[in-house]
Amino acid sequence: MTQLTIATFNANSIRARLQQIIDWMDAGHADILAIQETKVQDKDFPRSPIEEAGYHVAFAGQKRSAGVATISKTPPLAVSAGFDDGTDRVRLLCTRFDSLVLVNTYVPQGRDVEHEQFAYKLRWIEQIGTWFADHFTPEDPLVWVGDLNVATEDIDVHNPNGHRGHVDFHPDVQAALETVRQWGFTDIFRKHHPAEPNQFTYFDYRARNPIDRNIGWRIDHIWATPPVAAASQSAWIDLDARRAERPSDHTFLAAAFDL
DNA sequence: ATGGTAGTAAAACTA
Numbered sequence: 001m002t003q004l005t006i007a008t009f010n011a012n013s014i015r016a017r018l019q020q021i022i023d024w025m026d027a028g029h030a031d032i033l034a035i036q037e038t039k040v041q042d043k044d045f046p047r048s049p050i051e052e053a054g055y056h057v058a059f060a061g062q063k064r065s066a067g068v069a070t071i072s073k074t075p076p077l078a079v080s081a082g083f084d085d086g087t088d089r090v091r092l093l094c095t096r097f098d099s100l101v102l103v104n105t106y107v108p109q110g111r112d113v114e115h116e117q118f119a120y121k122l123r124w125i126e127q128i129g130t131w132f133a134d135h136f137t138p139e140d141p142l143v144w145v146g147d148l149n150v151a152t153e154d155i156d157v158h159n160p161n162g163h164r165g166h167v168d169f170h171p172d173v174q175a176a177l178e179t180v181r182q183w184g185f186t187d188i189f190r191k192h193h194p195a196e197p198n199q200f201t202y203f204d205y206r207a208r209n210p211i212d213r214n215i216g217w218r219i220d221h222i223w224a225t226p227p228v229a230a231a232s233q234s235a236w237i238d239l240d241a242r243r244a245e246r247p248s249d250h251t252f253l254a255a256a257f258d259l
Numbered sequence: 260a261t262g263g264t265a266g267t268a269a270a271a272c273t274a
Contacts, residue, residue, distance in 0.1 A: 012274080013266055037274085039267065064266085065273055109274060117273095149274095205274090206263035249265075249274080 003233070004099065004257050005030045008145040008220055009241075010106070010202070010250035014038040014069060018046050020244050021071070022053045029238065030254050031073050032097070034104035036147045038067035045069070060090040068093040068104050068146070083131045085124055092128070099259040100228055101136070105146040110167030118167055121149070125176040129183060138184025141259075142225040147202075147250065149219050150177045152187070155197040156218035168219055186229035188222045188255045193235065201237055202250045211242050222255045231257045 007030035011017040014035055025033060038045070038061045050057045056075040061067020066089040070076070074097065082092030082103070091106045105128065110121035136142055151169045154160035163169045181187070193199055200216025207215045222235060238252040 016266065037266095039273095064268080111273080204263085205265055208263080246265090 001258050002099075004032070004259050005254055006032045006034070006102065006143055006145060006222060006257065007252050007254035008034045008036070008104070008147070008222060009252045010036045010147040010220060010248060012037050012039070012248040012250065014067075015040060015044075015046055016246065017248055018049060020241070020247075022050065022055075024238075024241065024252065025055060025071060026053065029252070032095075032102060033071045033252075034093075034102065034145045035069045035071065036067075036104070036106035037065070038069050039063075039065060040067060058093060058095055060093055062088055062090060065089065066091055066106055068106055070095045070102060070104050072097070074098075083127055085120075085127060087120075091124070100141040100143050100257075103132075103142065103144045103146075105144065105148065107147065107149045109149050110170075110173070113165065113167060113170065118170075121167065122172060122176050125150075125173065125180060129176075129180040132180065132183060136225075138225045139227065140225060141228045142184075143228055144185060144223040145221065145253075147219060148177065148221045150174060151217050151219050152177065152181075155195065156200075158198070158200070158215045158217070168217060181223065184225045185223040186226070188224055188229060188232050189218070189235040189237075189253065191229065191232060191235070192255075199237060201253050203242065205249045211239070220250055220253045222253060224257075228257060228259070231259050233258055 059069035
């Protein structure tokens with residue numbers, strides 16, 4: 001039995017956050033780090049500095065937006081993509097390790113309820129549910145992490161009544177995600193912090209002093225199927241990372257497992 | 260308060 005810490009971080013550009021990410025890994029916070037919004041095409045991905053720091057990295061992305069990468073201390077046994085969502089944006093990276101399969105996703109944000117991107121978001125969440133069911137069972141050791149762009153409960157946003165109907169806090173996306181959860185996932189952060197309010201992973205750049213006023217959203221998640229969920233020991237949000245000189249608008253979320 | 264800021268990439272799109 002070994003302890004394994006898995007973390008997720010929407011970097012909002014891996015190149016802008018590269019040193020912070022390497023420093024965070026060097027500090028020993030996690031064994032595996034799933035990154036979203038790398039915002040870089042593969043030929044420009046900063047692979048060398050990550051490998052020279054002693055880590056392995058799998059990545060897939062394109063210019064400007066989206067893109068995912070998974071950094072790990074040990075090399076993944078296999079790397080694969082997910083399903084075709086009809087766009088050129090890469091939003092899913094599946095890596096297999098000794099004791100688990102890690103699915104790293106950047107769920108579409110949705111832009112606006114009236115926009116076609118919102119329908120795309122709903123469709124995408126339904127598609128990943130189908131993809132899970134086609135490739136795995138809830139008995140498999142599966143960990144689903146990433147920016148899911150969904151706050152699932154009222155305590156997951158700072159002002160639920162003010163945000164109700166927002167694309168990240170909409171009953172339809174909550175229902176779509178709940179269907180996937182019921183297939184076999186446990187929200188690992190909530191397992192260790194049940195009903196604890198004001199625990200946020202995302203703080204809008206455009207809000208005024210969002211950290212000090214704790215104006216945030218819990219839209220980044222670590223979910224796991226029963227065999228892995230039963231092995232989780234703790235989960236935490238690293239708000240110190242928000243104090244970086246040029247922070248991402250998201251912060252690190254981590255969970256430790258005895259596997 | 261329909262603004263606000265950040266990143267990419269070189270004007271406008273995404274978040």
